[in-house]
Amino acid sequence: MLKLPGLIDPHVHVREPGQTHKEDWDTVTQAALAGGVTMILTMPNTKPPIFDAETLDLALSKAKKKARCDYAQFVGAGPDNAEMAASLADKAAGLKMYLDSTFGQLRLDDMTLWQPHFEKYPKQYPIVAHSESRSMAAAILFAAIYDRPIHIAHISLREEVLLVKAAKEHGIKVTCEVCPHHLFLTSPLPQGEGPGGRGNGRMEVRPRLATKEDVEALWENLDVIDCFATDHAPHRLEEKDSENPPPGFPGLETILPLLLTAVSDSRLTIPGIIQKMYTNPRKIFSLPEQNETWVEVDEDAEYEIHASEMFSRCGWTPFEGWKVKGKVRKVVLRGKTAFEDGIILVESGYGKNVRE
Numbered sequence: 001m002l003k004l005p006g007l008i009d010p011h012v013h014v015r016e017p018g019q020t021h022k023e024d025w026d027t028v029t030q031a032a033l034a035g036g037v038t039m040i041l042t043m044p045n046t047k048p049p050i051f052d053a054e055t056l057d058l059a060l061s062k063a064k065k066k067a068r069c070d071y072a073q074f075v076g077a078g079p080d081n082a083e084m085a086a087s088l089a090d091k092a093a094g095l096k097m098y099l100d101s102t103f104g105q106l107r108l109d110d111m112t113l114w115q116p117h118f119e120k121y122p123k124q125y126p127i128v129a130h131s132e133s134r135s136m137a138a139a140i141l142f143a144a145i146y147d148r149p150i151h152i153a154h155i156s157l158r159e160e161v162l163l164v165k166a167a168k169e170h171g172i173k174v175t176c177e178v179c180p181h182h183l184f185l186t187s188p189l190p191q192g193e194g195p196g197g198r199g200n201g202r203m204e205v206r207p208r209l210a211t212k213e214d215v216e217a218l219w220e221n222l223d224v225i226d227c228f229a230t231d232h233a234p235h236r237l238e239e240k241d242s243e244n245p246p247p248g249f250p251g252l253e254t255i256l257p258l259l260l261t262a263v264s265d266s267r268l269t270i271p272g273i274i275q276k277m278y279t280n281p282r283k284i285f286s287l288p289e290q291n292e293t294w295v296e297v298d299e300d301a302e303y304e305i306h307a308s309e310m311f312s313r314c315g316w317t318p319f320e321g322w323k324v325k326g327k328v329r330k331v332v333l334r335g336k337t338a339f340e341d342g343i344i345l346v347e348s349g350y351g352k353n354v355r356e
């Protein structure tokens, strides 16, 4: 039996408030615990988006009642909330900036709108940027100009990991995360076209799945990557199979088995998982220790991934039928057994806001 610390996922979409038919604070935190994740940092692109004191309170009041694992909530950067967002920094996971194509309304195209956020958001917390390719380069330049930390969400391309590497070598305070789907899946279509199109909505995700060369570059440069994050972005199967499929994959219940399978294939190490899912996210996001918290894993258990056995409400996974090696047996969170052999054992409301 392998013992791991409680894992931290810095990139989770809860969908509450506003879209609880996809997921809510109860189901997402059950999915987290089943996946060996004891702390989630949650994204602000809900309905309404989380961008001021009132909407932050709204999300946190739902979480307080329903969450079963620990959490902190991001505030979103809007066109005119830089001062407000900065004033909420101590209560928030961090500031999320959407600088590229995404799901929801939080998107800042004009770079003059980025400036006040980079100026005002307290430097002890990172700004997290959804920024791809050249807008990632622009975001890193902003971090350099304002001499403050920036965390790049879900990098997926060779050019991105190489630029992050170069920026780090030049002392810029940049960190980054990668998602399992960008490590284990490639685009079914040639570069640039994206995997979308009718009938293939299940493969829609932002950033898009990339080429084999991109995926190989991520694996070759794992030392540049600070965190593994799921970007758990649940949408219902009916929505994914519709004419207008929303982008996003669920990921909380598959991240650890996929990574452990990579360990058994000698592509990754257990200390590497602990560094990227515990040590580094704690440091980057200034997260507290969860006392008496650990995950027990049966490293040799082989099984098939099936959405029908999952806690997420979305009802599907891009890894359906995959054979993996490594199963979460037990999760202890702050002294209490929270999950054991497929059963959730803590109540709604057991989860704590780690910024409180």
Ligand code: NCD
Binding pocket: 013, 045, 101, 102, 103, 130, 204, 205, 206, 207, 231, 233, 234, 246, 247, 248, 249
């Ligand atoms: C995310 C979602 O559905 O909220 N979708 C996605 O494809 N990753 C939005 C996002 O993170 O950009």
Ligand code: ZN
Binding pocket: 011, 013, 043, 231, 233
């Ligand atoms: Zn996301």
